[in-house]
Amino acid sequence: MGQEGPRPEFLTVCRWEVPHRQEQWWPITSEYVQLLWLPILGPSCIVLLQRLDLLIGEAKQVRTSTEELARSLGLGHTPHRGSLLDRSIDRCCDFRVLRELIPGLIEVPRELPPLSSRQLKRLPESLQVVAHAQPELQRYRNETERRGRLHQLTATLANLGATDDEISDQLLRLGYPPERSTASSRAYPVTSG
Structure with a gap:
């Protein structure tokens, strides 16, 4: 996302209801995501997506501290911009599998799309x-x-x-x-x- 300075101390996580076409999308916890999205996004991004999906569940939104989230993912916590958690959130946003509407307000989808043909060739x-x-x-x-x-x-x-x-x-x-x-x-x- 390219934001400057650290993320807020707390994140608000909401559900991102992504409208999609006819093709099958895959639940974040599916084998498809585990096997095929993992080499594209990396393990910390996959674990982050799964944790956020679990946190939000069926609620409208949840609030979590960045320190708690980072430590629960094994990413450690540093209060400065560029921490492993920040980089994972940014990477997910770059690949459009998360949205950060404003600093600290994150939307997570229930499912991820199939990989593009370009991404498939990278596997x-x-x-x-x-x-x-x-x-x-x-x-x-x-x-x-x-x-x-x-x-x-x-x-x-x-x-x-x-x-x-x-x-x-x-x-x-x-x-x-x-x-x-x-x-x-x-x-x-x-x-x-």
């Missing part, structure tokens, strides 16, 4: 492969979660005393294909909890 080759496979990973994750729900529903119905045919009928009504509507998951009953 190590192994991470470029991960970035290009991300939609496939998402589909795999969705299918894995769906299978987990199928397993839990099947086991719950079996624990309630439903027959194999009743379980199959119920799962079919819920949109699960018949070939997966078997009572084979009775071997893994769901415990109450």
Whole structure:
């Protein structure tokens, strides 16, 4: 941001509701941010974003001391401009993943955008492969979660005393294909909890 002098002793953190287009944006705590934004922003910026996201939660705004925030991130605290916390905030603002409206008033988004093609080219080759496979990973994750729900529903119905045919009928009504509507998951009953 290029401001002169130290930041105020206290920061006010608000939510930045960023309107975005059709593309998928990624929660600050997601694997995408951890794997792909980290080499672009650096670890202190990622940890700062995650901490601010956690601090704000669902509140309209929170207030935190710069000393407390810096020390909680392992950045130490120095009251002069150019501290590690200041540099991390400035870097996040430079990359437009944080906004500092006035000195000490910071907005943090819930999600970060996908990396630009220029940013993707800066990644190590192994991470470029991960970035290009991300939609496939998402589909795999969705299918894995769906299978987990199928397993839990099947086991719950079996624990309630439903027959194999009743379980199959119920799962079919819920949109699960018949070939997966078997009572084979009775071997893994769901415990109450």
